[in-house]
Amino acid sequence: MFAYYHFLKRVLSIFYPPIAPKSNEVLRFGILGAADIAPSALVTPAKSHPEVIVAAVAAREEKKAKAFAKKHGIPAVHLCYDDLIADPTINCVYVPLPNGLHYEWALKALKAGKHVLLEKPSVSNAAEAKSLFRHPILRDSDALVLLEAFHYRFHPAWQLFLTLFDSKEIEEVEVQNYLAAGIFPLDDIRFNYSLSGGTLMDFGSYAISAVRQIFGAEPTFVRSASYRPMPEGFDQTVDEAVYATYEFPNGGIARITADLQARGGYWFPALTKNWPRLYGALPTLFLKLKPIEEAVGNGLVKETRRKIVFHCYMGPHFYHRIDIGTTTKIIDPNKGRKILKSEKKTEYKKAYNWLKNEEGKKGELWWTTYRYQLEEFVNRVKKRQGSCVWFDSEESIRQMEMIDATYEKMGLPLRLTSKELEGGS
Numbered sequence: 110m111f112a113y114y115h116f117l118k119r120v121l122s123i124f125y126p127p128i129a130p131k132s133n134e135v136l137r138f139g140i141l142g143a144a145d146i147a148p149s150a151l152v153t154p155a156k157s158h159p160e161v162i163v164a165a166v167a168a169r170e171e172k173k174a175k176a177f178a179k180k181h182g183i184p185a186v187h188l189c190y191d192d193l194i195a196d197p198t199i200n201c202v203y204v205p206l207p208n209g210l211h212y213e214w215a216l217k218a219l220k221a222g223k224h225v226l227l228e229k230p231s232v233s234n235a236a237e238a239k240s241l242f243r244h245p246i247l248r249d250s251d252a253l254v255l256l257e258a259f260h261y262r263f264h265p266a267w268q269l270f271l272t273l274f275d276s277k278e279i280e281e282v283e284v285q286n287y288l289a290a291g292i293f294p295l296d297d298i299r300f301n302y303s304l305s306g307g308t309l310m311d312f313g314s315y316a317i318s319a320v321r322q323i324f325g326a327e328p329t330f331v332r333s334a335s336y337r338p339m340p341e342g343f344d345q346t347v348d349e350a351v352y353a354t355y356e357f358p359n360g361g362i363a364r365i366t367a368d369l370q371a372r373g374g375y376w377f378p379a380l381t382k383n384w385p386r387l388y389g390a391l392p393t394l395f396l397k398l399k400p401i402e403e404a405v406g407n408g409l410v411k412e413t414r415r416k417i418v419f420h421c422y423m424g425p426h427f428y429h430r431i432d433i434g435t436t437t438k439i440i441d442p443n444k445g446r447k448i449l450k451s452e453k454k455t456e457y458k459k460a461y462n463w464l465k466n467e468e469g470k471k472g473e474l475w476w477t478t479y480r481y482q483l484e485e486f487v488n489r490v491k492k493r494q495g496s497c498v499w500f501d502s503e504e505s506i507r508q509m510e511m512i513d514a515t516y517e518k519m520g521l522p523l524r525l526t527s528k529e530l531e532g533g534s
């Protein structure tokens with residue numbers, strides 16, 4: 110009963126956060142495009158941030174821009190993206206455009222002297238990532254801030270999860286990111302090759318960023334990668350679902366499944382295989398550590414195996430649960446590894462706020478991943494330490510390299526490079 114009360118209270122504050130009085134030193138954000146994600150990722154988080162105002166939005170159609178501005182209380186409207194970027198009253202630009210436009214508009218905004226919060230995946234491929242994230246404009250020590258918005262990384266639940274294992278000891282990681290069929294229409298930007306769509310670029314990019322940080326390394330190679338193409342009549346270079354396996358330097362394996370039109374997963378598959386998949390609807394991570402063996406006297410050994418499951422790692426602010434399952438066995442190696450005793454324990458963990466009261470770490474139980482992310486973005490701009498969680502430029506490059514390597518293994522073309530590409534190292 111109590112748990113339901115706390116859940117409802119949290120969800121209510123997620124959608125209707127308290128409005129913070131604004132300081133005199135606010136950052137004024139402009140949004141490029143009246144995108145669906147903008148309210149959750151910026152407009153709502155900004156309400157509770159004392160140093161952020163969403164000051165302008167630009168959309169390709171005046172009517173759409175005005176309607177978006179009215180609905181979200183945004184004071185200024187620009188009738189094209191260039192005008193917003195040129196607006197001298199704006200210091201930060203949020204780019205929630207289709208992936209294929211990220212490079213061009215992020216670079217234009219940086220060149221205009223604006224800090225950039227850039228939606229994931231940062232760009233279309235590794236060539237674009239190198240050009241953007243190593244651009245001379247960012248090299249200067251007093252540089253502008255550019256962040257690829259992998260919001261889940263900023264939430265205390267993810268940070269708690271990272272403390273529960275030693276990367277070197279990981280045997281296997283599995284990521285399952287299913288989204289029920291029908292949520293996104295087949296003509297959505299996510300399925301448009303010319304806009305750098307594809308499930309690997311979308312749900313897949315979360316899985317890739319998660320396993321890269323869990324192993325604390327880049328994969329040595331892509332062991333296998335396959336995909337389910339879009340239905341007949343749609344672009345066959347677009348992956349509707351992706352399945353890939355990677356090997357990491359410690360010998361560990363990562364398997365990822367990302368499906369933006371997931372079906373089935375029920376009993377009586379012959380009957381239900383086309384039903385939108387609700388089972389496993391919360392993106393989940395399964396982690397298995399290498400077994401540990403230790404001598405316990407009388408020639409016996411104790412074997413400890415640990416499995417960690419992180420339910421809902423991408424949107425932990427609504428709900429999440431981290432299960433740590435430990436199985437210990439007393440084994441007699443002299444009797445064909447006979448098991449003399451076996452015990453299983455499961456511990457459950459969660460973190461909606463920082464568990465320790467540390468300098469620089471701010472939060473509330475209802476802060477979303479986006480709100481935690483915004484806090485750090487502002488801290489970077491203002492050169493404050495903050496929580497120290499960040500997704501740095503070189504990481505954004507490595508992220509795109511792993512995406513490219515996966516497309517290559519799948520036999521699909523890389524997403525197209527922008528004609529605006531500069532440098533191209």
Ligand SMILES: NC(=O)C1=CN([C@@H]2O[C@H](COP(=O)(O)OP(=O)(O)OC[C@H]3O[C@@H](n4cnc5c(N)ncnc54)[C@H](OP(=O)(O)O)[C@@H]3O)[C@@H](O)[C@H]2O)C=CC1
Nearest residue numbers: 142143144145146167168169205206207208228229230298
């Ligand atoms: N962090 C997160 O949780 C999420 C991130 N995303 C990311 O955010 C970005 C946008 O996603 P989402 O909000 O779902 O997408 P939407 O389709 O809702 O928004 C994209 C915006 O891009 C603009 N646009 C400009 N050119 C085009 C074009 N040629 N075709 C279509 N739209 C165009 C449109 O703006 P205009 O108003 O000017 O017409 C539109 O509003 C993607 O990169 C996606 O990966 C998406 C969902 C969740």
Ligand SMILES: O=C1OC[C@@H](O)[C@H](O)[C@H]1O
Nearest residue numbers: 229288299311312369423
């Ligand atoms: O970033 C995202 O997170 C939520 C998903 O529904 C969406 O497809 C994706 O773009």
